[in-house]
Amino acid sequence: MTKLNLLQGTLDLIVLRALAEQPLHGYAIAQHIREVSQQRLLIEEGSLYPALYRMEKKGWIGSRWDTTDKGRRARVYSLTAAGREQLAAERANWEALTDVMARILGQGE
Amino acid sequence: MTKLNLLQGTLDLIVLRALAEQPLHGYAIAQHIREVSQQRLLIEEGSLYPALYRMEKKGWIGSRWDTTDKGRRARVYSLTAAGREQLAAERANWEALTDVMARILGQGE
DNA sequence: GATGATTACCTAGACATTCTAAATACATAG
């Protein structure tokens, strides 16, 4: 099982989806994605944190400082209403793209 | 039916797949993709031509100048053996990614 | 109480890919 290449543009969708479940801090988001993907998707911190800042700036997520169960300070992110809309839009785009790709890849067989 | 956002990294796969069918010149590749995707995927020229140069440099495709049925000079690209391998690899990566994404998007329902 | 592993965040700079926006040139239709 080789490591997967993440495609540019999918990280936002993945993060929004994770936060739709429950509020999480950055480190926990990375862990969560690793688990759900069965170790196949490894999000680098240098990708994740800047992505979180961008999304907060766009109003899709909000954050507050909190203490984790491990007793450490962490910035916990949660979805906003705009974020829920964005999630729906990106999910729809993703599904449309996979449809088109299936046509393209399958065509001629 | 809105226009789809192409994800960074999928263009090579799409082009390789198109050339697996038959040799084509750049303009025809763009048309072909538009048709197969039912007008949903519009590849810009500024994306396509640089992508073709990159792929030729990597040895995945080869080219020769030829005359089209419309009587014009055109650079016709075709898959190399390495290109066929690359196509298989990228197709496998794409399929693995859609599997993982399906898990992520579906999880918790 | 030193050491190392884990948790948690931050950031600069490199890199790759796609897009916008232009230009060139030839063919054909009107």
Add this chain to the structure above:
DNA sequence: CTATGTATTTAGAATGTCTAGGTAATCATC
């Protein structure tokens, strides 16, 4: 002779991800 379609080329901007560092606190272990 003008507009439209065919066909290629390229510069530069925009975007997003990664590499590769850094800080700091907690916990287990020796």
